[in-house]
Amino acid sequence: MYKVFVGDKPIILTSVVEKETNFKNYLLNTVNVVKVIKKLNTTSLKEVRLIHKNQDKLIKKFLKKLPNVIAGGGKVFNEKGDILFIYRNDKWDLPKGKVDGKETIEETAIREVEEETGVEGLKITKPLDTTYHIFKRNGRYKIKITYWFEMKTSFNGKFHPQENEGITKVEWLNKEQIKEALTNSYANIKGLV
Numbered sequence: 001m002y003k004v005f006v007g008d009k010p011i012i013l014t015s016v017v018e019k020e021t022n023f024k025n026y027l028l029n030t031v032n033v034v035k036v037i038k039k040l041n042t043t044s045l046k047e048v049r050l051i052h053k054n055q056d057k058l059i060k061k062f063l064k065k066l067p068n069v070i071a072g073g074g075k076v077f078n079e080k081g082d083i084l085f086i087y088r089n090d091k092w093d094l095p096k097g098k099v100d101g102k103e104t105i106e107e108t109a110i111r112e113v114e115e116e117t118g119v120e121g122l123k124i125t126k127p128l129d130t131t132y133h134i135f136k137r138n139g140r141y142k143i144k145i146t147y148w149f150e151m152k153t154s155f156n157g158k159f160h161p162q163e164n165e166g167i168t169k170v171e172w173l174n175k176e177q178i179k180e181a182l183t184n185s186y187a188n189i190k191g192l193v
Helices: 033-042 055-063 105-117 175-184 187-192
Strands: 002-006 009-014 023-027 047-051 068-077 083-088 091-093 096-098 123-137 140-152 167-173
Touching: 002 033, 002 055, 002 187, 009 033, 009 055, 033 047, 033 140, 055 140, 068 105, 083 105, 083 175, 091 175, 096 105, 105 123, 105 140, 105 167, 123 187, 167 175
Parallel strands: 002 123, 009 047, 023 047, 068 140
Antiparallel strands: 002 009, 068 083, 068 096, 083 091, 083 167, 123 140
């Protein structure tokens, strides 16, 4: 099973057909994804489920439905165990961004965290889940595929929020502050943290 978010509502990719309650089932092979996105955005529908018999082909088939944007990001811990958050477009988020040229996804993740926050000395400790969300640019829907990495750093210098990317704050948040921040964040980020 995979979740692809449209705002905070999921499109669930699954091989299991269940009786519809507060969601709607569609066949992955024949679905019009743009119509599904519009339905999620304009109705009280909680989620949509796209069904395909082969569990192994779910994400591959879905990703062919819209243009893909590949990104890398970091869930960064400091020595106290706090997590690095950015405040962008009036929501708390984790730093991430698009692949540049021929860099590896790990290089992308580290570069984006550095660019968006000013934090340096990053070391990847392990890969995390990949997230998927749909966004609209220049009138077209696209799927952002974000490869996340857990990172650590001993950085304790000054933050430099990347303002031209809409980032107004960069902060280390402890467990209590994270709980509060997640009330104003994205479903994908809640799942990662």
